[in-house]
Amino acid sequence: MGKTLREKGKGTVKLRHAGLRPTRQRVELAGLLFKSCDRHVTAESLHDEVTGAGVKVSLATVYNTLHQFTEAGLLRQVIVDAARSYFDTNTGDHQHFFLESEGMLIDIPGETIAVAGVPAPPPGLSIDRVDVVVRVRRT
Amino acid sequence: MGKTLREKGKGTVKLRHAGLRPTRQRVELAGLLFKSCDRHVTAESLHDEVTGAGVKVSLATVYNTLHQFTEAGLLRQVIVDAARSYFDTNTGDHQHFFLESEGMLIDIPGETIAVAGVPAPPPGLSIDRVDVVVRVRRT
DNA sequence: TCACAGTTTAGAATCATTCTAATCCCGTTG
DNA sequence: CAACGGGATTAGAATGATTCTAAACTGTGA
Missing domain, CATH: 1.10.10.10 (Winged helix-like DNA-binding domain superfamily/Winged helix DNA-binding domain)
Structure with missing residues (x-):
């Protein structure tokens, strides 16, 4: 009430x-x-x-x-699919599994994945974000 | 001739x-x-x-x-832009810088970047590919 | 050369997304 | 508490990328 x-x-x-x-x-x-x-x-x-x-x-x-x-x-x-845009309520640092056949996204915690060796961007450019998409399919 | x-x-x-x-x-x-x-x-x-x-x-x-x-x-x-699809003549293992404001892609050799800690996908799914997109902007 | 299956094409159709112009309503003012 | 002003909502049109369709065209094997 x-x-x-x-x-x-x-x-x-x-x-x-x-x-x-x-x-x-x-x-x-x-x-x-x-x-x-x-x-x-x-x-x-x-x-x-x-x-x-x-x-x-x-x-x-x-x-x-x-x-x-x-x-x-x-x-x-x-942005993982050419056909449509997804919006994620989790705005923190994390990545995704993407099952294209079903348009399904699954979060991967940010601490889980480590991306090493990202080179310095060309002069005049700075890194905004690093996105990792693990594309999966039904076995 | x-x-x-x-x-x-x-x-x-x-x-x-x-x-x-x-x-x-x-x-x-x-x-x-x-x-x-x-x-x-x-x-x-x-x-x-x-x-x-x-x-x-x-x-x-x-x-x-x-x-x-x-x-x-x-x-x-x-797939890096919701607006259009890009096609890359380099089909080998590599990743990209993407400068959205100009629709420009720059290759990053595959050996350069290492993605560690990718968890096993949920049961019934297998990994197809791991894409890394380093989004950059003009400084 | 002939015939046909695979290709190309103009233009229509589709689909997600954006725009427009009119209408609506939230929050402030009197 | 009614009026007002500007942001918000909306129906429907417009847009832009991509796909489809049906007809015309062209490699290729016989």
Whole structure:
């Protein structure tokens, strides 16, 4: 009961802190994304999910929101498939297994994998991030 | 002069060996792709290039050919950008620097980088390939 | 040379994603 | 608490890369 009132501020605070106005749509999407940990979604899958939950949010807003959350550091975009973009709720240092046939991503903790020998980038360039994708297939 | 006759078979043999009928278009594209080493092209860029060389090849054929060459093991597809696919003429073990702002890929020799600690994939899955992308930006 | 299976191609179609312009609503102000 | 102002949402159009389709074309073996 007090639940609604008491928890109302949760996602709201998170969004405010990120400089995003806590609108109904953003609160709903944040609720789905950050309720459980380490989720991997596509715009389409998240839209289906929020729609399935009986909440009306346009696909355009899902795209906008995913990008805004990404810019705000709440999500990380994962590029592993030419066909679609994934967004990961785990923004920490980690890598992925990718099962292309099923569009499935599995986290690999950052401490697990070590990439050694990355050469210095050409003059005028600096390293932004090192991504490792372990592509797997059904045996 | 004998050049045309003598060299005619080069790309042709390569294509035949790959199980691909050496058509005018495939020979032209293979010529551009494999004349110099370690090239990174997109369908669009290769189409512009072949067209600029005065050869008439449709964009659809460029796409078909890139995929056929990839399946035949002559090319490797590189997925680093959500917007477009790159194809790499270097099919050996190596990784990449990627300068997103300019759509530029730079090879990193395979021996240079070492990825340690890749965990065993979940049951029923086996590792296909480990890709490392070092994302860089202008300083 | 003939015939046919594999190729090419123009243009339509598709798919994910972005844009547009109108409408809506969050938060502040009076 | 109503009005307001600017950011947010949205339906639908637009875009851009890629794929598909159906028809025309061309290597290649006989």
